[in-house]
Amino acid sequence: MECKVAHHDQDHVFERIFHPRSVAVIGVSSQAAGFGSGIVDALRAIGFQGALYGVNPKGGTYRDMKLFTSLADIPDPIDFAVIAVPAGFVPETLEECRRRGIAGAEILSAGFSETGTPEGSALEEEVRRISARGIRVVGPNCFGIYCPQSGLTLLPGPDLSRESGHVGFLSQSGGMSIDFGHIGKWMGVRFSKVVSFGNGVDLRETELLEYLGRDPETRVIAMYVEGVEDGRGFFRVLRDVAARKPVIINKGGLSEAGSRAVASHTASMGGSRVIWESALRQAGAIQVGDLWELAQTCLAFSLLPWQVYRGISVAGGGGALGVSAGDLAERYGLSLPVFDDQMSDRILEVLPRPGSSARNPVDAANPFVGPDAYRHVFTHAGSDARVDAQVLIQLLHHYKSAALSLGVDSVHSITPYEQQAQALADARQATGKPAILVMPDFKQGKESLDIEELIRDARQAFLGKGIPVFSDLGDAMQALSHVSAYAAHQHASREA
Secondary structure (H helix, E strand, C coil): CHHHHHHHHHHHHHHHHHCCCEEEEECCCCCCCCHHHHHHHHHHHHCCCCEEEEECCCCCEECCEEEECCHHHCCCCCCEEEECCCHHHHHHHHHHHHHCCCCEEEECCCCCHHHCCHHHHHHHHHHHHHHHCCCEEECCCCCEEEECCCCECCCCCCCCCCCEEEEEEEECCHHHHHHHHHHHHHHCCCEEEEEECCCCCCCCHHHHHHHHHHCCCCCEEEEEECCCCCHHHHHHHHHHHHCCCCEEEEECCCCHHHHHHHHHHHCCCCCCHHHHHHHHHHHCCEEECCHHHHHHHHHHHHHCCCCCCCEEEEEECCCCHHHHHHHHHHHCCCECCCCCHHHHHHHHCCCCCCCCEECCCEECCCCCCCHHHHHHHHHHHCCCCCCCEEEEECCCCHHHHHHHHHCCCCHHHHCCHHHHHHHHHHHHHHHCCCEEEECCCCCCCHHHHHHHHHHHHHHHHHHHCCCCEECCHHHHHHHHHHHHHHHHHHHHHHHC
């Protein structure tokens, strides 16, 4: 009971932090210079609907916003504060926030322990002591919080998506947090909450992970971690949370050079690769190697059923389809079950002859096979009990050549990507087997900007049907294998 009451109290504070009715930005320059002015612009641009106040000791205005000379002059209650003053003024500013009853503050300012100086470390310790007296702190040396539902955004994030989702991201790096926010916007990953916690003087990886573990808005948790404060405590919480929600971790600083960079970035210790990999595996977390793999894995967990995947069907036209699909499947613990003669003959009924093959993978001989044919292919292939998921490979750049041959100005007008998306969704509905699109972009020269636009529009059409889209077959299989490994671990844990 005590634990539940404590969590309830904490979550009330977190609610005021992530969904504030009012925000005070301390350190807003009337000259449009600095982090304070930048975060005000970002909050206004993304559409924060709560009350927004600016503070500057000199008063004045910033873009029609009155600047109060102190927090004490703001007549209304404040839930959350953004501190963007020079490091030396941060402690007294934070203390003023605490006395005002503000629930939490993000400190964008740098100049603390990451500098490696005694002065920076002393300032950080002072911030820690003030926080312990009754105010939660994100940072310092961070980009802050992004919460699409409330309209909070990161320091350089005025154009992040306002569409909420179920992926929570905790990042020790500000750059990683904003990069993932931008990637997620076009890739189809939608966020519940993103926290760039920087030096982590108060709120950091373990407590935030525990919170997201019980947060009903978050179903998938992603993390970029450089170092942890309490290794045993972190892995205890990680094991508990990963038993209920997938936790995907990109651990920075596992190489010698990476560890040196980590120390100068957030004053953390990188740690041993062997220890980390073993601990993450035992905890049931998913370890990824970089930001792209992190994003692709989150996409897969967002749009695919969490189940064990063994056999897949692959179909498309052009390229060394059979060889690459077979090799990649084996690399990621998947297989391409060979279709029998009856199944192969059914699939071949709608494919160009001669030239096509339908043993799995299905090589459609040319890239212009239409939606009706693929609906037929995947409806039949998906009826095979050995197939757990289906992959379509589309080489849309070939439609540019077709447009030129036909004398058509717009490649969009002859590319049936919306119909292909519907066909794949129909096959998924008929078979109950999840579908994935792989859409390589082999033509990225300046003369092919229309192809890049076509691929982006096609991606949105498939995402609109709930079909994840990858640029590379290997990336798709790797992401699928992560989902499968998590499901297998969950199953084994229940059986133990």
